[in-house]
Amino acid sequence: MSADCTAEQAACESQSGASGAGSSACPKCPCCGQTVCPDPVACGMKMWHSAFFQAMQAVQIDILKPKIQKAWGPMMEKAADAALEAIGTMWSSGLGMAKAKADFRKKLEQLWLEKK
Numbered sequence: 297m298s299a300d301c302t303a304e305q306a307a308c309e310s311q312s313g314a315s316g317a318g319s320s321a322c323p324k325c326p327c328c329g330q331t332v333c334p335d336p337v338a339c340g341m342k343m344w345h346s347a348f349f350q351a352m353q354a355v356q357i358d359i360l361k362p363k364i365q366k367a368w369g370p371m372m373e374k375a376a377d378a379a380l381e382a383i384g385t386m387w388s389s390g391l392g393m394a395k396a397k398a399d400f401r402k403k404l405e406q407l408w409l410e411k412k
Contacts, residue, residue, distance in 0.1 A: 327339035
């Protein structure tokens with residue numbers, strides 16, 4: 297580890313108060329989560345292992361998408377339309393409720409701040 301890296305690590309540890317825990321500004325190993333990785337080779341192996349399965353899942357998703365679209369596309373299009381309509385209604389209703397609450401709050405503030 298270089299002197300700069302050691303000094304940076306010491307600064308991170310002094311900010312956090314605990315070795316290895318680090319603050320959110322300290323760079324951390326994505327595998328073990330420590331600011332100083334105790335075994336970079338083991339963590340690297342774990343990350344490659346994880347990346348392999350993430351990539352495998354991404355390929356599976358890419359293969360399944362057109363097959364699902366072909367088999368169930370028309371039904372899913374109708375379901376998407378129904379979801380858009382229903383959720384759009386809920387969204388609009390929520391905006392109306394938020395406005396009503398804000399208006400009520402404003403009226404209460406005005407009443408409570410009035411001089412008697």
